[in-house]
Amino acid sequence: MSEYNKVVDMNSVSISGGVCRVPNLRQVGANNTPVCDLRLAITNFKNITYIDITIWGTRSKVATQYLKLGSKIHLTGRLNLEEWTAKDGGKRSKIGIVTDNFQFLASPAPKQNDATPMTIDEEVAVAFE
Numbered sequence: 001m002s003e004y005n006k007v008v009d010m011n012s013v014s015i016s017g018g019v020c021r022v023p024n025l026r027q028v029g030a031n032n033t034p035v036c037d038l039r040l041a042i043t044n045f046k047n048i049t050y051i052d053i054t055i056w057g058t059r060s061k062v063a064t065q066y067l068k069l070g071s072k073i074h075l076t077g078r079l080n081l082e083e084w085t086a087k088d089g090g091k092r093s094k095i096g097i098v099t100d101n102f103q104f105l106a107s108p109a110p111k112q113n114d115a116t117p118m119t120i121d122e123e124v125a126v127a128f129e
Contacts, residue, residue, distance in 0.1 A: 013097050016074040016105065017042040020050065025064040036060035038067065040075075052096035054080070059102065072105035 021039035028035050036055040041048055053075065055063045067073065077099040086092050 011078040012076070013079055014074070014076045015040065015042055015051075015097070016072065017051075019067050019069055019071045019073065022069060023064045023067045025060060033057065034060045036063045038063065040073070052094065053077075053099055054096060055099045055102065059099070063102065066104070073102050074105055075099045075102035077101075 017040035019038055020041040023036050023038040025034060025036050027033065034057060036059075038053050038055075040051055040053055042051065043049075075097070077097045080096050080098045081093060082096060083091065083093045
């Protein structure tokens with residue numbers, strides 16, 4: 001067995017960024033488990049990467065209550081590949097992060113009920129704040 005085969009794979013992510021999509025709380029499964037979906041903008045000089053985040057359980061309720069557009073958070077979790085078939089029959093996929101834990105990088109305040117999506121210019125402005 002080669003040395004490479006002895007190495008254990010690890011799927012661990014740690015990132016910080018700004019919320020650029022309003023957190024959406026939903027319930028799934030027979031137990032109505034709470035799940036929050038949001039998007040983070042992560043900046044690296046002039047480049048911006050957008051990544052979808054999924055938060056499960058009690059933390060999802062906290063995220064939905066306190067995170068708003070522009071909120072800065074740090075999170076840890078794992079990469080998750082989603083695959084589906086689009087209406088046109090084409091195969092689609094995306095990589096997101098399923099969060100184990102997150103931390104507010106500024107004092108959170110209860111959010112306003114503003115479900116208006118951000119324009120791309122607003123997302124860029126949030127990312128570079």
